[in-house]
Amino acid sequence: MSDAVLEVRHLQTVVRSGGRDLPVVRDVSFDVRAGEAVALVGESGSGKTLTALSVMGLLPDAARMTGGTVRLGGHDVGALDERQRRRLRGPEIAMIYQDPMTSLNPLMRVGPQVVEGLEAHGVTGAEAKARAIEALGEVGLPRPERLARSYPHQLSGGQRQRVMIAMAVALRPKVLIADEPTTALDVTIQQQVLSLADEMRRSTGLALVWITHDLGVVARVAERVLVMYAGRVVESGESRALFREPQHPYTAGLLGSIPRVLGAERPELPQIGGAPPDIAALPTGCPFHPRCPQRVDQCQVDDPRLEPRGDDGANGWAACWVPRDRWVS
Numbered sequence: 001m002s003d004a005v006l007e008v009r010h011l012q013t014v015v016r017s018g019g020r021d022l023p024v025v026r027d028v029s030f031d032v033r034a035g036e037a038v039a040l041v042g043e044s045g046s047g048k049t050l051t052a053l054s055v056m057g058l059l060p061d062a063a064r065m066t067g068g069t070v071r072l073g074g075h076d077v078g079a080l081d082e083r084q085r086r087r088l089r090g091p092e093i094a095m096i097y098q099d100p101m102t103s104l105n106p107l108m109r110v111g112p113q114v115v116e117g118l119e120a121h122g123v124t125g126a127e128a129k130a131r132a133i134e135a136l137g138e139v140g141l142p143r144p145e146r147l148a149r150s151y152p153h154q155l156s157g158g159q160r161q162r163v164m165i166a167m168a169v170a171l172r173p174k175v176l177i178a179d180e181p182t183t184a185l186d187v188t189i190q191q192q193v194l195s196l197a198d199e200m201r202r203s204t205g206l207a208l209v210w211i212t213h214d215l216g217v218v219a220r221v222a223e224r225v226l227v228m229y230a231g232r233v234v235e236s237g238e239s240r241a242l243f244r245e246p247q248h249p250y251t252a253g254l255l256g257s258i259p260r261v262l263g264a265e266r267p268e269l270p271q272i273g274g275a276p277p278d279i280a281a282l283p284t285g286c287p288f289h290p291r292c293p294q295r296v297d298q299c300q301v302d303d304p305r306l307e308p309r310g311d312d313g314a315n316g317w318a319a320c321w322v323p324r325d326r327w328v329s
């Protein structure tokens with residue numbers, strides 16, 4: 001058995017749309033260990049948020065998990081009832097949601113919202129209040145006692161994001177999923193939020209899952225990366241190696257759109273043209289083939305599996321028929 005605090009295996013999730021079940025998360029597997037940061041990267045619609053919500057057991061009504069297992073701190077989450085699962089959310093796993101405005105109650109002051117989350121897990125009364133103020137202070141909010149009395153609309157976007165983080169970390173979770181926490185924040189706040197999460201990881205052994213489009217962010221925070229395309233992991237590996245020598249043309253394309261990361265020297269990589277596929281009408285064969293500069297005839301017919309690269313996956317894992325040394329530039 002691995003020493004992972006979160007272990008996801010063969011996760012499958014569908015969304016009901018137009019009378020059909022559309023596969024939005026397809027056979028996604030990953031582990032996260034204590035103190036480790038793993039990034040989930042991919043373009044919009046690639047299934048990052050639904051992967052996270054499947055892990056949390058908080059899918060929207062239209063979506064449902066149809067396969068796979070999630071193990072959290074030794075528990076097989078699928079074998080638990082909803083009440084038991086709710087008890088894991090907070091102390092075992094927490095999530096910072098993509099949009100702070102939709103996750104905070106606009107009619108309630110922010111302090112009591114943090115308190116409510118604590119009370120749901122048995123921290124009550126004066127202790128809950130003190131812990132809430134402490135959490136708001138820990139995420140770098142000035143004068144937390146005063147700020148706790150504000151309504152969400154009285155705060156800036158960056159402050160609301162911090163309140164979200166305070167809510168997520170107040171119960172000292174072992175795993176934190178941060179879904180695009182930096183979107184729409186200015187660069188200074190972005191840097192502060194990244195540093196804060198990284199500090200918590202180092203000081204408390206928090207396991208982090210970062211969800212982002214931004215490979216620059218990945219380079220800063222994550223040791224390992226999973227690249228998603230059309231609901232599937234198309235490449236995974238250690239960040240430095242993946243930046244230096246991507247094994248999947250899609251990753252290479254994503255890297256081609258940012259100047260330089262981690263100081264890695266690498267040849268000019270082509271950017272990706274076209275748009276991600278419509279999940280209701282996935283292409284035959286490799287779902288990336290209509291956009292892929294490396295495609296060969298086989299790609300239009302056969303769908304490649306995620307397989308180890310190098311000896312026993314020394315160069316990570318990739319789902320591609322064409323090895324890197326046969327790519328055309």
Ligand SMILES: Nc1ncnc2c1ncn2[C@@H]1O[C@H](COP(=O)(O)OP(=O)(O)OP(=O)(O)O)[C@@H](O)[C@H]1O
Binds near residue numbers: 024042046048049
């Ligand atoms: N509530 C929903 N109802 C119907 N379809 C949905 C719903 N939520 C997501 N989808 C669809 O599922 C797919 C994956 O969505 P998901 O939100 O996981 O993408 P994402 O990678 O998080 O994208 P982004 O970077 O834009 O946040 C998309 O095709 C999306 O349109």
Ligand code: SF4
Binds near residue numbers: 250290292294296320
């Ligand atoms: S399998 Fe073919 S189309 Fe898919 S990424 Fe590899 S080369 Fe491109």
Ligand SMILES: [Mg+2]
Binds near residue numbers: 048049050098179
């Ligand atoms: Mg998302």
